[in-house]
Amino acid sequence: MIKDKYADEIIDILNESGYEAYYVGGCVRDALLGVQPGDFDITTNAKPDETAEVFSQKGDRIVETGLKHGTISIICDKRPYEVTTFRVDGEYVDGRHPESVRFVSSLREDLARRDFTVNAMAYHPKMGIVDYFGGQEDIGKRVIRCVGEPVKRFEEDALRILRALRFAGRLGFSIEERTSAAVNECRELLEKISAERIYS
Numbered sequence: 001m002i003k004d005k006y007a008d009e010i011i012d013i014l015n016e017s018g019y020e021a022y023y024v025g026g027c028v029r030d031a032l033l034g035v036q037p038g039d040f041d042i043t044t045n046a047k048p049d050e051t052a053e054v055f056s057q058k059g060d061r062i063v064e065t066g067l068k069h070g071t072i073s074i075i076c077d078k079r080p081y082e083v084t085t086f087r088v089d090g091e092y093v094d095g096r097h098p099e100s101v102r103f104v105s106s107l108r109e110d111l112a113r114r115d116f117t118v119n120a121m122a123y124h125p126k127m128g129i130v131d132y133f134g135g136q137e138d139i140g141k142r143v144i145r146c147v148g149e150p151v152k153r154f155e156e157d158a159l160r161i162l163r164a165l166r167f168a169g170r171l172g173f174s175i176e177e178r179t180s181a182a183v184n185e186c187r188e189l190l191e192k193i194s195a196e197r198i199y200s
Contacts, residue, residue, distance in 0.1 A: 002031045002123055006076035007040040010055075010083060011125065017054045019046040020107065021083075022122035022130065029118045032129075032139050033171070042083045043122060045105050048072050051083050069101050086110035092156040108132050112147060115160045116167065116179075120147045142173045150182030158189035 002023050014021035021044040027037035044051060051072050052062050061075040070085035088109050090100035104110065107122060107130060114120040117138045122130040129136065133147050144167050146153045146160075154161050161183050168175050175183065 001129070002027060002037065002040070002125075004037075004040050006079070007042060007081055008125055009076075010042055010074060010081055013054060013058070014042075014044050014046055014051070014083075017046070019044050019050070019054075021046070022107065022124050024084075024111075024122045025114070025119050028121045028123045028129065029135070029139070031123070032121075032136065040081060042081060043086060043107070043110055044083055045086050045107070046083075047085055047103060051085070070103055087113070089113050089156070114147055115153060115157075115163060117145050117147055118167070138176075142171070143176045144168050144171075144173050144179060145176035146179045146182070150179045151186060154182055154186040154189060158186065158193050161186060161190060162193075 007023065011021040011023070021042055023040060024043040025041050027040045030037045046054065048064075048067055048070050052064075055062055055074050063073040063075065063080065065071045065073040065080070065082060066084075070087050072083050073080040074083060075081075085103045086105065086107055086109065087101045087103050090102065092099070111120045111122060111130070111132055117133045117135040119135070120133045121135040124130070134145075138145050144164050146164075164175055164179060164183055167173065
């Protein structure tokens with residue numbers, strides 16, 4: 001389904017080193033929609049320092065893209081591939097960013113923190129799609145639906161309100177009823193979002 005030479009190699013190397021690793025998020029969604037992904041994000045149970053050690057030993061260039069949030073970029077043919085440790089988010093105090101993240105060993109926990117079901121899927125070249133929250137079904141129905149409780153998702157990060165509208169518009173999807181009601185209920189939270197984040 002998803003095929004990228006370097007991302008496949010990264011996943012294989014992590015697997016051979018004893019770790020889980022999967023394509024995750026938008027690239028899985030796009031592949032299911034028949035769209036060539038522009039970026040390939042990878043998630044793993046390897047901690048950031050473990051990921052860095054594995055690839056440093058191979059002589060690959062490593063960039064600590066977002067070490068605080070568990071993300072390391074591996075440069076392959078001058079292109080960065082982001083590898084992020086399974087994590088759950090801490091409390092969202094400002095309605096924009098988690099105060100902290102906690103690394104976990106469960107892929108399900110990592111996927112459960114994501115915004116919409118269509119973005120909460122993982123894929124392994126040998127094992128196929130991992131879909132705990134009905135993302136494939138929602139793609140089939142052409143709907144945008146929050147993972148978990150919609151109001152909570154939007155209270156965590158109000159930018160998700162705009163993301164729901166943007167995904168619906170770009171993909172030609174409708175917004176699921178409870179998610180749509182939460183968009184309306186939480187709309188005033190958008191006042192917390194800076195213009196830079198809205199237009200980025």
